[in-house]
Amino acid sequence: MxxxxxxxxxxxxxxxxxxxxxxxxxxxxxxxxxxxxxxxxxxxxxxxxxxxxxxxxxxxxxxxxxxxxxxxxxxxxxxxxxxxxxYDEVHNPEAYEPHIGIDESGKGDFFGPLVVAAAYTNDLTAKQLLSAGVKDSKQIGSDAVALKIGDAIVEILGPTRYSVLALGPEKYNELYAKFKNLNRFLAWGHATVLENLLTQHPGCKRAISDQFANAAVLRSALKERGKTIELVQRTKAESDVAVAAASILARAEFLRRMERLGQDAGLGGPLPKGASGHVAALGRKYFAAHGSEALARLSKRHFKTFSEITGEPPITPPNPFRKFSRPK
Known part of the structure; x- marks a missing residue:
């Protein structure tokens, strides 16, 4: 309950x-x-x-x-x-109208996956999510609480009202090598989970995400289903209940995968979050023991930290005049 x-x-x-x-x-x-x-x-x-x-x-x-x-x-x-x-419905009626919220986790973390999630809410589920304590995942200090609320969100929304795209380090590195641009990469991820939900809710007219790039970048990544939807990008989008739900779903999956990757790497616990000196120190230790390819299976190869640890040249920024195309 x-x-x-x-x-x-x-x-x-x-x-x-x-x-x-x-x-x-x-x-x-x-x-x-x-x-x-x-x-x-x-x-x-x-x-x-x-x-x-x-x-x-x-x-x-x-x-x-x-x-x-x-x-x-x-x-x-x-x-x-x-x-x-x-009286929140009076002050903020749009929050209770059917719409999709999108957010991601792991973008700034050297180790681990990138997880993008989308959540579809309507009047009933918005009220249930708020009652369950759903808010911006960055305001939830405890990983255990984030995981618990994530489970509650899954229970409330059911399988057809949310979509999660989790890209482990190997798949992340493969795709980033094709995009070579984080904003375009994120736009593709956002577009993917949005399209997934639009197959279940084709009548949805509005989607909200945090403002990470020009809206045209996300628009260009959408396929036919998403071409007519209203895309709203704004700072602090997590104040919207659908975006907050997506934020928690993404964080919960990120945490689960960080635990699994750490255990598989023989660390006896989760990989550390962030990109601090402590994270870099662990990366250097792991590189010294296992080499750069093993480190790449745990981390994001385009981060400056990876080049500093391994001595490999950083990934060259793309030609800004190169025509963008969706990876196969």
Whole structure:
């Protein structure tokens, strides 16, 4: 059973925080000190418990099973003056209309795959995803939580409402050698998962992705099915529930494959994420023991890190005037 969120965050002014203190005092809340905060207020037990932490930054965190009632009947009408809880369809109706969200994971990681995912949502599934705690995967600090929410997304959407394209390092390197341009490569990946979902939902009119390149690059990568869809590219696209779901699906698959690759390489655990000095040090150690071809089976060959470790020349940037064609 998927649990609804029990924690909510607001940004308040100092005056609003003080007004809230007055109202909470009138309602019999117990106050205590809060590190880096104005106050911590608590009231009730069990299903009625609610806690409010007011920080010096202006952030207010409302938690507990009684949080929705406090937000609906105190914070929104008397403090913020804006009714959002339960009214998101009014403030953001497009989020509940049928559309596809696309995102990827592994783009900036030296080791491991590139994973691109797409999720199709409508009014019902958007509400279910939000209740399951779906948000931008970068805001989920725990890999274990990302994997758990990823499983919930699969349960909610079912097999026909999401598509995942996972390119292990060997396939990634093979395809990058043909594209020799990361934006075109990403556009092809985005177009692939989008086309996959459009076969299941041909009536879908809109798709959203993060802004990684000119929209024309993604448009040119689409086949016939995707030519008429409205493509929306914007910064912080993960604020959209469909993009957030795709983001988590991509991250979850990335994590699973990093674990598998690390175990297969004899590391006793997952490959490290990112492209830090620690990652490069492991790459040098693995190269010294197994050679460049073995390292390429775990990593992205076009990264500068690969050239620095192996001494091989970096992949030459493509001629910008060369005509682009889809790989066979």
């Amino acid at each position: 998927i649990k609804p969120p029990s924690s909510f965050t607001f940004k308040l002014t100092e005056e609003q925080i003080e007004l809230l203190r007055v109202r909470l005092t009138e309602q019999g809340y117990d106050f205590s000190d809060l590190p880096y905060g104005y106050y911590r207020a608590r009231k009730g037990k069990g299903v009625t418990m609610v806690g409010l932490d007011a920080y010096l930054s202006g952030k207010l965190v409302v938690s507990g099973k009684g949080a929705p009632e406090v937000i609906e009947f105190l914070i929104e009408p008397e403090i913020t003056g804006v009714a959002k809880l339960g």
